[in-house]
Amino acid sequence: MNDILLKTKEQKTIKFTFKNQTTGVIIDLTGAAFALVMENLEGVEVVTKADTDFDKSEVANGIVRVTLLEADLNQAAGAYKLEIKTSFLGGEIDKSKIFNVNLIQSIID
Numbered sequence: 001m002n003d004i005l006l007k008t009k010e011q012k013t014i015k016f017t018f019k020n021q022t023t024g025v026i027i028d029l030t031g032a033a034f035a036l037v038m039e040n041l042e043g044v045e046v047v048t049k050a051d052t053d054f055d056k057s058e059v060a061n062g063i064v065r066v067t068l069l070e071a072d073l074n075q076a077a078g079a080y081k082l083e084i085k086t087s088f089l090g091g092e093i094d095k096s097k098i099f100n101v102n103l104i105q106s107i108i109d
Contacts (some may be wrong), residue, residue, distance in 0.1 A: 004099050005013040007106040018062040026062035047072045077105045
């Protein structure tokens with residue numbers, strides 16, 4: 001599992017690059033839909049992002065971005081789980097990846 005470091009109350013854009021785990025070849029994500037969920041360790045959803053929240057300008061190159069706003073990260077510092085979900089037309093291929101998030105206290109609190 002990969003780790004993501006975020007700061008409380010600071011906007012952050014996260015870039016995800018999708019590659020075939022075996023070959024390392026970039027996956028063309030044209031037509032894919034995305035969702036993001038961040039949960040605290042008790043399993044309570046604290047941030048959700050829908051497909052329309054993603055920057056998909058580089059999907060053909062396997063890249064999507066999503067911005068977590070200051071309000072999204074107005075959470076207590078600590079450990080969280082972030083899951084990005086990908087599905088293609090008709091739900092034929094559904095994939096997800098979970099990341100550990102370490103949310104640290106921002107200086108501007």
